[in-house]
Amino acid sequence: MTGGRGDPGLLDRMVRGSLGWLDEARGFFRLPPNVTTDADPNLTLKPLGELAELTQLIGVLHPRDEIRQSARGLFAFAWNETRDGELFAELIRGEPFATYPVELYATFAQAGLRHADADELVATTTRLRGWRVAREDHTRTLNVLNAERRLGLRQHADFAAVLALTGLGRLPEPWTLDRKAVYGLTHDVFHLTDWGRNRQRLSPEATGYLRLWLPSWLDTWLEEETWDLAGELLAVTATLPDAPYDAEAWQRLAAVQAADGSVPEIGAAPTSGDPAETFLACYHSTLVTAFAATLARIACDEAEAGPATGDPALVGGRTPCESESAP
Amino acid sequence: MAEQTQGAVPLSAVIADAATGVALALRGEGGPYALSGILRHGDALTPAAVRVLGADALAPYAMEHRGAQAGPEDEAVVRQALAAYPPGADATEVSAWTYRGLVEASHAFLPAGAQPWPAPPEAGTGWVAQTPWPRLSHRVSQLAALALPGLAPGLAEQLAARTDDLSRGFVRAVRRRDWLQAAGLGRWLARLPDVAPTLGLDSGLAFVRQMGGADPRVTLHIVAAQRFHGRGW
Numbered sequence: 001m002t003g004g005r006g007d008p009g010l011l012d013r014m015v016r017g018s019l020g021w022l023d024e025a026r027g028f029f030r031l032p033p034n035v036t037t038d039a040d041p042n043l044t045l046k047p048l049g050e051l052a053e054l055t056q057l058i059g060v061l062h063p064r065d066e067i068r069q070s071a072r073g074l075f076a077f078a079w080n081e082t083r084d085g086e087l088f089a090e091l092i093r094g095e096p097f098a099t100y101p102v103e104l105y106a107t108f109a110q111a112g113l114r115h116a117d118a119d120e121l122v123a124t125t126t127r128l129r130g131w132r133v134a135r136e137d138h139t140r141t142l143n144v145l146n147a148e149r150r151l152g153l154r155q156h157a158d159f160a161a162v163l164a165l166t167g168l169g170r171l172p173e174p175w176t177l178d179r180k181a182v183y184g185l186t187h188d189v190f191h192l193t194d195w196g197r198n199r200q201r202l203s204p205e206a207t208g209y210l211r212l213w214l215p216s217w218l219d220t221w222l223e224e225e226t227w228d229l230a231g232e233l234l235a236v237t238a239t240l241p242d243a244p245y246d247a248e249a250w251q252r253l254a255a256v257q258a259a260d261g262s263v264p265e266i267g268a269a270p271t272s273g274d275p276a277e278t279f280l281a282c283y284h285s286t287l288v289t290a291f292a293a294t295l296a297r298i299a300c301d302e303a304e305a306g307p308a309t310g311d312p313a314l315v316g317g318r319t320p321c322e323s324e325s326a327p
Numbered sequence: 328m329a330e331q332t333q334g335a336v337p338l339s340a341v342i343a344d345a346a347t348g349v350a351l352a353l354r355g356e357g358g359p360y361a362l363s364g365i366l367r368h369g370d371a372l373t374p375a376a377v378r379v380l381g382a383d384a385l386a387p388y389a390m391e392h393r394g395a396q397a398g399p400e401d402e403a404v405v406r407q408a409l410a411a412y413p414p415g416a417d418a419t420e421v422s423a424w425t426y427r428g429l430v431e432a433s434h435a436f437l438p439a440g441a442q443p444w445p446a447p448p449e450a451g452t453g454w455v456a457q458t459p460w461p462r463l464s465h466r467v468s469q470l471a472a473l474a475l476p477g478l479a480p481g482l483a484e485q486l487a488a489r490t491d492d493l494s495r496g497f498v499r500a501v502r503r504r505d506w507l508q509a510a511g512l513g514r515w516l517a518r519l520p521d522v523a524p525t526l527g528l529d530s531g532l533a534f535v536r537q538m539g540g541a542d543p544r545v546t547l548h549i550v551a552a553q554r555f556h557g558r559g560w
Contacts, residue, residue: 173527175501216498
């Protein structure tokens with residue numbers, strides 16, 4: 001991994017390609033009528049939630065206006081699919097103690113999109129003692145805490161205390177990390193930094209650890225052709241201060257992006273010709289590619305501008321309520 | 328070197344047995360060490376096995392409190408290997424360095440006999456700074472025997488500048504379950520100063536030994552890291 005300014009042209013082509021494919025795939029992101037009853041949330045709510053989370057970020061932070069516009073179009077589409085938030089009120093009434101409707105709703109709430117009934121329901125359910133019972137997955141709990149912050153709610157646990165229990169808190173021996181642990185670690189970083197918006201929250205210890213070991217993980221997962229994880233690792237790389245640019249890794253990821261902009265999650269894209277199968281095999285990694293290339297592009301601009309004081313490129317997108325929630 | 332057979336015993340088995348003998352000696356077990364006791368002078372595969380083990384064939388003689396001094400038979404075994412397998416003009420860096428390692432170890436750990444030892448052949452270090460870390464790591468793991476104390480000081484100095492990269496190679500090797508590469512790299516890292524604490528080298532060496540110890544060469548590297556550099560547990 002070398003330092004340096006990276007390749008803005010390549011990164012922009014990758015974001016444009018990804019967003020173009022995602023735009024064409026809108027039909028597969030549409031929520032079916034049974035979304036609040038018996039549809040599989042992994043095939044409905046999860047893709048839409050990821051689309052919203054990452055296009056919101058790209059729509060605010062990407063330096064190029066036309067890319068921001070196309071990301072905003074997708075974000076607006078996603079909000080429209082929730083029927084202006086009515087969906088969240090229905091989901092919470094259906095599963096009042098589940099975290100996912102709150103996490104999803106918060107993705108939109110951070111952009112100021114609110115729904116009055118959903119707000120009232122969330123205010124009630126998240127005040128319960130039951131809401132504060134520790135959950136098994138500490139990394140996921142960080143996302144719940146962020147959702148509470150985005151919604152302006154009192155956080156049910158101390159962010160720093162939960163973070164301390166995760167991979168990013170423990171900094172495990174780098175050779176022990178299997179696929180699940182690497183996913184966990186990347187999401188610890190995303191939750192701590194609010195998907196790269198608040199990179200200064202990474203401690204010097206975490207920064208040093210990531211800078212040292214990211215190249216070996218990247219090499220491993222590129223070789224395994226686990227493209228979504230490689231993309232997430234490139235996104236984490238781009239959150240580091242004075243972010244390194246791993247030209248070879250970016251070229252390898254660019255090489256698997258198809259002409260239509262899709263990036264397969266693992267190995268080669270399906271060849272069945274079934275568009276639904278292709279969507280499921282590609283939507284996550286294509287979103288991750290757009291996200292990672294956006295963060296890397298911002299890092300390029302910072303390298304161009306010289307040493308950053310704070311995060312000037314990110315000021316416009318910085319998380320609200322930061323002073324209350326910074327661990 | 329092509330796989331040769333001696334009766335039904337392939338070269339790899341001869342090397343494995345010899346590595347086991349060296350590792351036992353480094354642990355202070357198995358009685359006084361004699362190279363010619365584990366690889367007999369006159370056995371057809373002995374020169375090849377000594378050439379493959381390189382400096383490690385003499386590793387027990389590098390210990391401060393060794394059980395035995397090397398004798399004429401041991402010296403003869405080494406001389407025969409050096410004569411049989413000199414690196415050619417087109418030798419790879421690894422071949423040149425492993426040969427040099429055996430020569431350096433002979434100078435350092437064997438008594439000066441009547442005949443002088445061959446001069447160590449020239450072996451460059453330019454590749455250390457230029458090679459990308461994955462390939463560098465693989466190559467350095469093949470030079471694990473040169474991590475013996477005092478050998479190849481110039482190489483050690485160059486490698487010290489790539490400590491982080493070699494540590495990344497260790498991580499990569501463990502993830503790939505390439506225990507021999509991991510053990511060889513871990514052994515070099517044990518010699519180098521300033522290995523990042525977050526690597527967990529000591530527990531990493533122990534882990535590699537547990538996972539890959541079925542290969543006697545893996546065990547040899549881990550035992551050597553502990554014996555000579557005090558790393559691992």
